[in-house]
Amino acid sequence: MIQINRSGKTGLLMVLPLILFFSCKKEEFEGQRPDERIAAALDAYYGTLAGSEYGWKGNLFPAGGRGFGFFFRFDRQNRVSMLADISDQTRRTAKESSYRIRATLTPSLYFDTYTYLHQLADPDPAVNNGTPGFGLYSDFEFSIQYASKDTLLLKGNLFGSRLELIRATREEAAAYEAGNLAAMKRRVSQFLEDRKFTYIEDAAGNIYTTAIDTEENTLIVNYDSAGTIATQKFGLSFFGTDQLIMSMPFRHDKFQFDRLIIDSQTGELQAAQGGQHFVLWDTEVPPFAFSAMWGVGYESIVVPIETEAQGNGAEFNLRRTTFLQNARTLLAAGTTFPEMTVTIDRKQQLLFVNQLIRQGANNFNARFVFSFIQQGDEYTFKYEGATDDNAKFLENAFIPVLEGFLYGKMQFDYDLELSELRASGQSGGLPGFKFVGRL
Structure with missing residues (x-):
């Protein structure tokens, strides 16, 4: 409650069967009891998570929007350490927790003790500047939707947040542990520092303005659609050594991209889809009039x-x-x-x-x-x-x-x-x- 002056007035593919595994053939389960099959299935997941020698790159996209890059190392003793793109400390200092994989309606990954994942879901707005009681509508318990030896796709059990885990290489693990989440954020901020308006131009000459917010981890793309300004907003997750993964691909007509890439030599940003790269140009002159953008691209x-x-x-x-x-x-x-x-x-x-x-x-x-x-x-x-x-x-x-x-x-x-x-x-x-x- 606001404190007032004492002299003033009073003021106030979704369900993954437990036996469907990348490393287990059908005959391996024949003759086993159901509980044995479940135990074998869960053990296979433990083996996959702990079996990545150099850990896992993570992209978390909360249901409330935005994006957060993570790096995880799991072991067979049910311990996991993580780095996260939340603050300068969480980007540089690993936090350890226990984890479990349980057989519910689908196999689920649980982070048992308070972690950086819990920080995003914390109901106290003082922790994450989120919604009281809900935080950033993020999760720390996930059902496993898809698994291979190199990739796991998970969905939050409460809010439906999306967590992607991709096996890391030795180079990537070393970069994360040397503070690369902080370094990437700094490089993107430096790129944007002296650029008022950034945009992408497709092969047909169409202009797509881009607005990157490195505090909120969001990307807004504006473009002319049949004479009016259309806008799409995406979460961004800092990923690997030089990428910002979007919460979903941008698509308009035949033009599309699903990530931004930081050029290692120049520090410039490019949008990318597969092998195609598109330069983010900059201009001092607004590509679209403010009257067209007010209430659309800028609210x-x-x-x-x-x-x-x-x-x-x-x-x-x-x-x-x-x-x-x-x-x-x-x-x-x-x-x-x-x-x-x-x-x-x-x-x-x-x-x-x-x-x-x-x-x-x-x-x-x-x-x-x-x-x-x-x-x-x-x-x-x-x-x-x-x-x-x-x-x-x-x-x-x-x-x-x-x-x-x-x-x-x-x-x-x-x-x-x-x-x-x-x-x-x-x-x-x-x-x-x-x-x-x-x-």
């Missing part, structure tokens, strides 16, 4: 509130500081208001303005909503009100900012002053009401 503008963003208008800054002065008198000392997120829903014709409230390590949200009428690239807004108790409590203090959206028509566009990808919102009827934030 939110994150505007700093405690600090002044370069490019802000004087009127917005005045209203921003007035809000801060008002809000600080209402809430406990030390409360901050780091950012305002402006999110559009073009289908519902709604604009959401979410003000973040921070008290120590706790974050709270105050959400306000506008309806709108769009004419070309201009928006006319109508204030619909506060949507939660936090917003109702903060509403009077936030009115100076909210009113700025109501003076005539507003326009939104890219802001290209800095290397960071940013956008602005500007009032046509209130001079100086212009805010700038990151996309």
Whole structure:
């Protein structure tokens, strides 16, 4: 609960038969009792997992989206060690757990003690910034859907997360254990650092813009589809020595790719499918107009509130500081208001303005909503009100900012002053009401 100032108001192929194995012929089970067959089947799985001398590369795609690269080493004493692309520590420091394979409806792999897999599923949002009670909708118990000596495909028993295990080579194992998950993330971040807009061009000259988020491990691809901008979003898993595996292949007409590859010599990224590679080009000029991308490729503008963003208008800054002065008198000392997120829903014709409230390590949200009428690239807004108790409590203090959206028509566009990808919102009827934030 938000703490308030004491002098203020109270505010608030799916089922795999147990006897179907890559290393066991049918006659090996003949004459055995069912329990003996099950035991032999489970032992074969143990043998496969522990039998990979150099461990297993892993791609985990939680049901909630995103992607996470893993590296596992299993042994016959029911112990497993793992590295995971979650934080700098988990990329470099292996964590050990016990594991079991059990015969349920299908053979299932269980990780018994708290691991990096459990961290993604942790119901406490302070652990993974996930949904309270659900985490990232990830799993730590998996049914085995397919197995060969080099590949296992698994499905989470609770949320249906997808886990792929691929036998690693000596070179790959050495790279993982030398910190390559962190190194790959750093190389991709460096590639993106000075590139505002990246895109792929197919053989027919069609443009596909790409937006890679190395914090969320996602890839967004935008393209022209019959005169409108279409978008597809994928999880990304850092994999092996130089690849980012997508949660599913991108397909449009005859063009497709299922991974990104980091060039070992240049550090540049390429999309790939089989033996075909497609360069990720970059440009300073947006391939698609912001009016076409707003609400499709880009849904939110994150505007700093405690600090002044370069490019802000004087009127917005005045209203921003007035809000801060008002809000600080209402809430406990030390409360901050780091950012305002402006999110559009073009289908519902709604604009959401979410003000973040921070008290120590706790974050709270105050959400306000506008309806709108769009004419070309201009928006006319109508204030619909506060949507939660936090917003109702903060509403009077936030009115100076909210009113700025109501003076005539507003326009939104890219802001290209800095290397960071940013956008602005500007009032046509209130001079100086212009805010700038990151996309």
